[in-house]
Amino acid sequence: MRFAILGGLLVALVAPWFITSDSVLAIAIYGFMSAALAVSFNLIFGFTGQLSMFHAASFGVSAYVVTILVTSYGWNFWLAIPCALLLVVVLALFVGTICFRFKLKEFYFAVVTMAFSEVLRLITLNWNSVTNGSLGITVVDKPSLWTPWGSLTFSSGISWYYVTLVLLVVVYIVCQRVLASWIGQCLAAIRLNDLLGETLGIDVFKYKLISFAIGSALAGLVGAFYGFYAGFVEPHYLSIPLGLDIVAMVLLGGVNSLIGPVIGALMLTALPHVIELSAEFRIALYGAILIFVILVMPKGIMGLITSRKNAA
Amino acid sequence: MLLNIKNLTKRFGGLTAVSKVTFGIERGEIIGIFGPNGSGKTTTLSLIAGILKPSSGEIIWKDHDISALTPFQVAQQGLVKTFQNPQLFPELTVAEHMRIACHLHVKRALGVGRLRTLFGKSMTGDLENTLTRKIDQMLELCRLYKHRNDEAGALSYGGEKMLGVAMGMVCDPELLLLDEPASGLGHDEISNLDAVLRDLRTHGVTLCIIDHKVGFLGRLADRSIALHHGAIIASGTTADVLANDAVVTAYLGKKHA
Numbered sequence: 418m419r420f421a422i423l424g425g426l427l428v429a430l431v432a433p434w435f436i437t438s439d440s441v442l443a444i445a446i447y448g449f450m451s452a453a454l455a456v457s458f459n460l461i462f463g464f465t466g467q468l469s470m471f472h473a474a475s476f477g478v479s480a481y482v483v484t485i486l487v488t489s490y491g492w493n494f495w496l497a498i499p500c501a502l503l504l505v506v507v508l509a510l511f512v513g514t515i516c517f518r519f520k521l522k523e524f525y526f527a528v529v530t531m532a533f534s535e536v537l538r539l540i541t542l543n544w545n546s547v548t549n550g551s552l553g554i555t556v557v558d559k560p561s562l563w564t565p566w567g568s569l570t571f572s573s574g575i576s577w578y579y580v581t582l583v584l585l586v587v588v589y590i591v592c593q594r595v596l597a598s599w600i601g602q603c604l605a606a607i608r609l610n611d612l613l614g615e616t617l618g619i620d621v622f623k624y625k626l627i628s629f630a631i632g633s634a635l636a637g638l639v640g641a642f643y644g645f646y647a648g649f650v651e652p653h654y655l656s657i658p659l660g661l662d663i664v665a666m667v668l669l670g671g672v673n674s675l676i677g678p679v680i681g682a683l684m685l686t687a688l689p690h691v692i693e694l695s696a697e698f699r700i701a702l703y704g705a706i707l708i709f710v711i712l713v714m715p716k717g718i719m720g721l722i723t724s725r726k727n728a729a
Numbered sequence: 730m731l732l733n734i735k736n737l738t739k740r741f742g743g744l745t746a747v748s749k750v751t752f753g754i755e756r757g758e759i760i761g762i763f764g765p766n767g768s769g770k771t772t773t774l775s776l777i778a779g780i781l782k783p784s785s786g787e788i789i790w791k792d793h794d795i796s797a798l799t800p801f802q803v804a805q806q807g808l809v810k811t812f813q814n815p816q817l818f819p820e821l822t823v824a825e826h827m828r829i830a831c832h833l834h835v836k837r838a839l840g841v842g843r844l845r846t847l848f849g850k851s852m853t854g855d856l857e858n859t860l861t862r863k864i865d866q867m868l869e870l871c872r873l874y875k876h877r878n879d880e881a882g883a884l885s886y887g888g889e890k891m892l893g894v895a896m897g898m899v900c901d902p903e904l905l906l907l908d909e910p911a912s913g914l915g916h917d918e919i920s921n922l923d924a925v926l927r928d929l930r931t932h933g934v935t936l937c938i939i940d941h942k943v944g945f946l947g948r949l950a951d952r953s954i955a956l957h958h959g960a961i962i963a964s965g966t967t968a969d970v971l972a973n974d975a976v977v978t979a980y981l982g983k984k985h986a
Contacts, residue, residue, distance in 0.1 A: 452913070498780060505934050589856065594847050594848070595847065597831075597846070598843070598846035598847045599843045599846050600847070602828070602829055602832070603829075605818070605821075605829070606818060606829045606832075609818035609819055609820065609821065610816055610817065610818050610819070612780075612800075612816065613812070613817070613818065614829070615799070615800040615801045615804075615815040616778060616780070616800050616801075616804055616809065616810055616812075616816075617801075617804060617809070617829065617830050617832055617897075617901055618804035618805050618809075618832050618833040618836070619801055619832050620801050620831075622799075624755055647774060679928065
């Protein structure tokens with residue numbers, strides 16, 4: 418499995434030399450960012466067992482904060498990111514504390530996080546003076562990075578391809594490290610039987626909160642870059658359908674797997690472009706895939722692969 | 730006195746499940762709590778373990794009231810409870826269960842040093858060896874060693890209950906609260922459990938065991954209390970409690986007593 422992942426990364430590294438079409442490159446870039454979102458979401462959902470509907474909110478809030486700090490206040494892009502992440506973590510701790518103190522689980526947790534997420538979306542939609550309401554904010558600046566060979570501005574598709582690939586790798590490695598550490602063991606205990614975990618001395622509340630905060634912060638990291646690539650931020654970034662897209666990616670790729678959500682995200686991002694579809698049909702297709710996956714392969718693509726391997 | 734319970738009361742709406750229960754546990758002894766179904770035994774244990782919050786009364790553990798603590802805080806204090814219906818982590822093997830149960834041990838050994846595991850450092854070799862040895866020893870003691878790589882769900886019912894005891898033990902408890910460890914076990918499994926619990930006592934663990942099977946606990950417990958309708962109806966040496974008229978009546982009804 419390790420070799421397959423490294424091989425995939427190698428292919429991704431050299432692929433831009435063979436991709437001539439700008440739209441294919443754009444699909445790959447959106448695919449990487451969706452994959453990073455899905456991987457971070459799976460830390461909370463697949464590995465801790467908490468169906469968070471707050472993920473799109475973390476993503477969107479961070480996109481807005483970075484955009485506003487850069488375009489309205491002239492901040493440096495790289496300085497704005499930690500501020501946005503700090504805000505996202507504070508929000509996640511606030512929402513998480515309320516949900517986990519009251520021991521909200523499964524459906525109840527999903528509904529309450531959805532409500533908080535909706536509150537934030539309505540704020541961005543109605544706080545016209547700052548967020549420009551439903552029109553959103555156009556982002557013309559492109560972040561640049563200082564290198565010993567001069568300043569490198571992320572304007573070309575190729576540069577964004579590598580930026581988002583690095584972003585995905587960073588998010589992936591952070592999640593992998595967390596899961597391989599002692600935190601991962603506590604998260605597994607919580608996912609499988611939190612009452613038993615608690616009586617064995619595990620601070621269930623704290624570890625749920627840690628997972629929720631780390632996952633949300635990583636979503637915020639993706640959001641920080643997203644607006645600058647897309648060229649605009651809008652209230653839709655915080656919407657529930659976006660949160661559901663992420664759920665679909667994880668379910669398709671496979672919960673309880675780190676690489677599964679990457680596969681799911683790349684497939685669901687590419688699919689509508691491979692078979693030309695309008696936005697309405699795309700949502701219908703997402704729904705159909707979700708139903709199919711839940712019924713036929715509840716552990717997603719990775720579940721199929723691993724069960725094949727075990728059977729062989 | 731290791732644990733001192735004073736006037737412990739728990740009401741669920743109009744029902745008083747535990748009513749002014751007062752008793753103490755000394756270090757190193759085995760305390761039995763008897764009582765027919767619905768007499769408040771499990772509720773009492775859940776109150777001590779922090780799973781339920783008492784309506785009134787005090788739970789004094791080494792001179793500190795622990796009645797407001799959450800279950801994990803109670804476990805950190807050294808009181809660990811097992812479950813009447815075996816609680817497992819689905820999908821995990823017996824050894825992996827034990828690994829998770831070593832949480833407190835690792836926490837005490839490493840403290841904030843656990844942060845290092847985030848940066849690719851696995852646990853230090855010494856601790857790793859200690860844990861493996863500890864887990865193997867405990868599984869050996871609980872006769873589960875040969876199943877260590879099996880999925881816990883594949884164990885027999887008795888095996889699952891024994892795993893519960895083993896998990897409780899690797900938390901290094903000073904007081905282990907066992908909720909009907911013998912219920913649903915066969916004859917051989919009970920004598921096995923009996924041997925294991927006697928072994929545990931020689932390791933210096935204090936045990937508080939509830940059961941409504943009089944025979945098993947009657948042989949094991951040094952002292953006992955008997956509950957009926959949430960209140961203590963007898964306490965003292967196990968033989969005295971079992972011979973007590975009120976206890977016999979509670980179990981068998983007036984006609985047969």
